Amino acid sequence: MIRSNLHTHTTFCDGKNTPREMVEAAIKRGFHSLGFSDYGYVWFDKQSGSMSSESMLSYPYVIDGLKAEYSGVIDIFKGLENDSCQLHNPKSYDYTIGSVHYVVKDGVRYRVDHSPERLEDAIVKGFGGDSMLLALAYFESVAAFASTEHADIMGHFDLVRLYNHGNLYFDEYSETYRNAARQALQAVIRSGKYLEVNTGILFNELSGEPCPALFLLDYARQMNARVVVSSGAHSAKQLDFGFAEMEQLLWDAGFTEIYEFTKNGFAPVPLAAPQPQGQPAQKTPTAKEHTAKEHTAEEHTAEEPASEKSPPAKRGGFSRRRRQAAMAADEPIAAAEEEAGAQDAAAEEEAAQPGTFDSMDIEELAFEEEEDE
Numbered sequence: 001m002i003r004s005n006l007h008t009h010t011t012f013c014d015g016k017n018t019p020r021e022m023v024e025a026a027i028k029r030g031f032h033s034l035g036f037s038d039y040g041y042v043w044f045d046k047q048s049g050s051m052s053s054e055s056m057l058s059y060p061y062v063i064d065g066l067k068a069e070y071s072g073v074i075d076i077f078k079g080l081e082n083d084s085c086q087l088h089n090p091k092s093y094d095y096t097i098g099s100v101h102y103v104v105k106d107g108v109r110y111r112v113d114h115s116p117e118r119l120e121d122a123i124v125k126g127f128g129g130d131s132m133l134l135a136l137a138y139f140e141s142v143a144a145f146a147s148t149e150h151a152d153i154m155g156h157f158d159l160v161r162l163y164n165h166g167n168l169y170f171d172e173y174s175e176t177y178r179n180a181a182r183q184a185l186q187a188v189i190r191s192g193k194y195l196e197v198n199t200g201i202l203f204n205e206l207s208g209e210p211c212p213a214l215f216l217l218d219y220a221r222q223m224n225a226r227v228v229v230s231s232g233a234h235s236a237k238q239l240d241f242g243f244a245e246m247e248q249l250l251w252d253a254g255f256t257e258i259y260e261f262t263k264n265g266f267a268p269v270p271l272a273a274p275q276p277q278g279q280p281a282q283k284t285p286t287a288k289e290h291t292a293k294e295h296t297a298e299e300h301t302a303e304e305p306a307s308e309k310s311p312p313a314k315r316g317g318f319s320r321r322r323r324q325a326a327m328a329a330d331e332p333i334a335a336a337e338e339e340a341g342a343q344d345a346a347a348e349e350e351a352a353q354p355g356t357f358d359s360m361d362i363e364e365l366a367f368e369e370e371e372d373e
Contacts, residue, residue: 001272002243004260006035006079007097007155007198007230012059013038014049016235023066025236027074034239035261036063037079037097040088047114048101050083060092077261081155084145085109090152095261097196098151100159103137112138113162123169131169132176135160139180143187152266153228154188156198156211165207172213182219185212194259194266195225197250199242200232210246214253221254226266228259248274 008022009015017025019036026034038059039050051059060078067076077094083101090096102109103122110122112134127133138160146154158181161172171177188195198211207213212220220227229246233239250258250271257268 002229002240002247002258003029003031004033004035005031005230005233005239006037006077006095006153006228006261007081007196007200007232008034008036008239009038009081009232009234010036012055012062013051014234019062019066022233022236022239023070023074023076025239027070029240031074031239033075033077033260033262035077035079035095037081037095039081040083040086042083042086044086044109045102045111047111048083050086056088075263082150084141087148087150090150095152095266096150097153097155098145098148098193099155100138100141100145103134103141105137110134112160116163119163119169132171132174135170135177136180139184143184146184146187146191146193151193153194153196155196156200156232157185157188157195158212158216161211161213162201162206178215181212181216185216185219185225186223189220189223189225194228195220197227197229197246197258198232199230199246200234200238203231203238203241210242210249214249217250217253226259226268227255228261228266247271 005026010017010019010022012019015022015038022036023034038055039048041053041056042048042050043053063076063078067078070076079095079097080088080090080093081097081099082088082090083099085102085104101113102111103126104110105122105126108126110126111118112122113119123129123131123134127137139158142154142157145151164170164172167173185195195212197217201207201209201211210217227250229243229250231238231241231243233241251274255271257270259266260269261267
């Protein structure tokens with residue numbers, strides 16, 4: 001069972017809980033280690049959610065203090081999420097996660113994961129309305145970042161598809177998209193970096209597949225990628241979201257081990273063979289799951305166009321009920337989470353009101369405030 005998480009955000013950036021609250025929640029879950037990875041300061045985007053320049057000075061001291069305080073109880077590690085457009089020295093941290101949040105076109109940085117509106121703005125202003133060109137530019141940026149020394153782990157590899165559920169903007173099943181993604185994945189693996197399997201996109205119900213998508217996980221296994229499972233937690237309730245399911249998914253894909261960070265660096269941890277279980281109960285799909293019509297990589301073939309097929313059952317799909325169960329597990333955690341729950345409820349109530357949005361499902365906007373990666 002995975003009892004560690006290296007991709008953890010706090011109130012130093014756009015997280016909802018303090019570092020201490022995250023540590024206490026991790027102990028409650030039986031974690032043996034916890035790594036913090038708040039966003040390094042991004043000067044050019046006031047909506048980045050990153051640490052401020054001042055916060056970056058105090059962040060290391062706070063994490064080091066917790067590391068000493070909880071010694072013998074839980075191992076604490078000081079990490080950083082390094083954005084490809086704003087690199088910070090990795091030598092001051094135990095490990096770094098490399099992420100691509102922006103694509104650069106003609107000297108302008110466009111954010112791909114902040115909101116559907118900013119993604120559409122990038123497509124129109126940066127790429128002349130051609131969303132596939134944006135996706136290709138994203139994977140080129142990932143491949144280029146892989147060649148640098150500013151990250152140990154490549155975070156949420158295909159984050160560009162965060163708001164693309166139902167192929168809203170570009171076709172994830174086209175060979176153009178998949179070839180670009182595979183080439184970028186090759187660059188990451190050949191660079192020696194660890195590949196993150198991130199469940200944040202599942203927690204926010206923006207897809208039925210983790211980052212990377214299932215066809216990329218299959219390809220990663222063929223290339224003997226070294227994978228790290230994390231949740232991109234922005235709140236205590238998200239710390240281990242989907243970990244049990246990811247163990248099963250990785251085992252099914254042919255992985256026999258994952259990697260965790262230890263006092264001696266990264267170390268392999270064997271995946272336990274899943275215990276045989278009875279036939280799982282039929283999951284009631286959410287509204288997003290019903291309309292997205294997502295397909296597994298194996299079932300989507302060139303011989304049979306996707307438009308002529310009925311949507312198959314999703315592998316690794318997550319429902320609203322699963323997310324609510326994760327939230328309910330942390331009732332004692334303070335008011336920040338109660339407020340988050342109230343915001344969820346308000347967003348859902350608003351989504352129930354009549355109205356129209358250009359090229360956009362109103363349910364997508366209900367989760368715009370929760371961009372956990």
